[in-house]
Amino acid sequence: MNILLFFAGCAEDDSTEFTLYPDNNNLFFRKLFPNDQAQNDSAAAYLAHGITLQVHPKATYELSFDVDPNFEAPTLQLFRLVLSKDETEWHPTKVRSLEPTIVQGRYVYSFICEENDKADWATSLALDDTYYQGRVSNIRLTGDGAYSDHFSINMILVGNIEQEIKDYTIEELASSLLKEFRKQYATVTIDTLYINRAEKHPTLGSKYPANEPWLAGYSSKDFFVSELGGWPGVENALDIVLVHYINSDGVLGYSNLFSGNLGKGTESTVVLGTHVKTPYGEDDVSMKDIVETALHETGHFFGLRHTTTTIADVEYIVNYYDFGDYSNIEDGLEDTPRCNSTRRVLLKVSKTDINAPMPRIYISSNTSSFDPSNCPDADNYMFPTTVKDKVLSFSKQQLDIIRKNLMIFPH
Ligand SMILES: [Zn+2]
Incomplete structure (x- = not known):
């Protein structure tokens, strides 16, 4: 019974949730690294349409940026990038959708990387089933790892x-x-x-x-x-x-x-x-x-x-x-x-x-x-x-x- 409910839940999620695929063809040139403190204005500007985040197994991450009071809070969608068999194209498959918490005037999206290896994840920001049009500024990706020092x-x-x-x-x-x-x-x-x-x-x-x-x-x-x-x-x-x-x-x-x-x-x-x-x-x-x-x-x-x-x-x-x-x-x-x-x-x-x-x-x-x-x-x-x-x-x-x-x- 539990197993059936579990599958039902997953199917329901997949069928009803809107998926907004990144449409930035150059998303590999807009990459954000964990704990980087540089300004990264280009990454901020392209976050809604797609940038890449470098993620590692078992690490916990927070992606954050300033709230734009003129817009509702956007949903952050994250995608695993899978290389096609002939190695000519990357295909995004959705990993998850996240709603933010608001901390001191900033949207904060928290997630854990459950990959087996180092990976590049792509992003999109969705609001009302389309790309978020609010301003994204002072972007930060922080990460905490699971390995030794x-x-x-x-x-x-x-x-x-x-x-x-x-x-x-x-x-x-x-x-x-x-x-x-x-x-x-x-x-x-x-x-x-x-x-x-x-x-x-x-x-x-x-x-x-x-x-x-x-x-x-x-x-x-x-x-x-x-x-x-x-x-x-x-x-x-x-x-x-x-x-x-x-x-x-x-x-x-x-x-x-x-x-x-x-x-x-x-x-x-x-x-x-x-x-x-x-x-x-x-x-x-x-x-x-x-x-x-x-x-x-x-x-x-x-x-x-x-x-x-x-x-x-x-x-x-x-x-x-x-x-x-x-x-x-x-x-x-x-x-x-x-x-x-x-x-x-x-x-x-x-x-x-x-x-x-x-x-x-x-x-x-x-x-x-x-x-x-x-x-x-x-x-x-x-x-x-x-x-x-x-x-x-x-x-x-x-x-x-x-x-x-x-x-x-x-x-
Ligand atoms: Zn150097």
């Missing part, structure tokens, strides 16, 4: 790293890296640092010869060498891939913003060079700069933006149209200043890849007229370039985001 690091050496480094050994680098992570990532615990060599990978090793330099983005198409992520035996560690250099001038390291994947597959790695490509050849990178770049890129991995935005961070050009959200010119955090005076210089940094990796840029004293030392955020780990003679640290709000997002990522 511990993680381990897996440093993967690709190519002939050990032959090419001078002044330090891999063991010294690993020890310095772990020490700095433990000191700076003060809101989380780093259990262990593992060292693995790509040529010893049980299935992929033969693709990574140990006697030649690996140039990320040149030796193989994937800058991130992400197939090495999720290393057998340490599947859920943070994979830091160390290569000879990244095949973009002046780029010390790459991570995707809010990679969100401590397992294997895409967005499971951050990549760093022991050298940096320059217009004239290459430079050595000091051990200090490698360690600082590792902490910087890992900051992006856990959802931190640059304190001062570069053009590469916001620009998103597809078919000659720039989908970038230029409201996100800073990270939105109250305890990180940003640099105004040098924005024009920083804006020169342009994007090299459509996946929007977040770089750390090498400023060598003899090739650049740009001196970032006077920027108020030059001593923050998430400043976009290297800075000479600064002791770097994270702000309290940045460290809180790192912990919150680590606990969202399955591991």
Whole structure:
């Protein structure tokens, strides 16, 4: 009897509830990440017609924005995006409909993600069976995860790293890296640092010869060498891939913003060079700069933006149209200043890849007229370039985001 009632209830829901499918063809370019404090005006503007939300298993979320007193409260509809069999189209299937509660002049929609894996959900806002026309402003997605505040690091050496480094050994680098992570990532615990060599990978090793330099983005198409992520035996560690250099001038390291994947597959790695490509050849990178770049890129991995935005961070050009959200010119955090005076210089940094990796840029004293030392955020780990003679640290709000997002990522 109970089972019958249960099925009856479901059928009734499905047949009577109006479904308003997202009609924004570019919804993947309007993406909201949990606990991001940036302005995200584009996401707000498109919420009713469809944006994507990055969600993780078992995490609880709250999507909120300011009440528009000229309209009734809209219903938030959420859709799972399923890739078609020929992998050419995404099809939305409705996950649920939510009514808001009103808290201090804001609509708040609460939900739990019951997926088995990281997923992108799409949105629509419905009022009277059509798209909500009220103003959506000051949008926020907050998330609380179900996983631990511990993680381990897996440093993967690709190519002939050990032959090419001078002044330090891999063991010294690993020890310095772990020490700095433990000191700076003060809101989380780093259990262990593992060292693995790509040529010893049980299935992929033969693709990574140990006697030649690996140039990320040149030796193989994937800058991130992400197939090495999720290393057998340490599947859920943070994979830091160390290569000879990244095949973009002046780029010390790459991570995707809010990679969100401590397992294997895409967005499971951050990549760093022991050298940096320059217009004239290459430079050595000091051990200090490698360690600082590792902490910087890992900051992006856990959802931190640059304190001062570069053009590469916001620009998103597809078919000659720039989908970038230029409201996100800073990270939105109250305890990180940003640099105004040098924005024009920083804006020169342009994007090299459509996946929007977040770089750390090498400023060598003899090739650049740009001196970032006077920027108020030059001593923050998430400043976009290297800075000479600064002791770097994270702000309290940045460290809180790192912990919150680590606990969202399955591991
Ligand atoms: Zn960066």
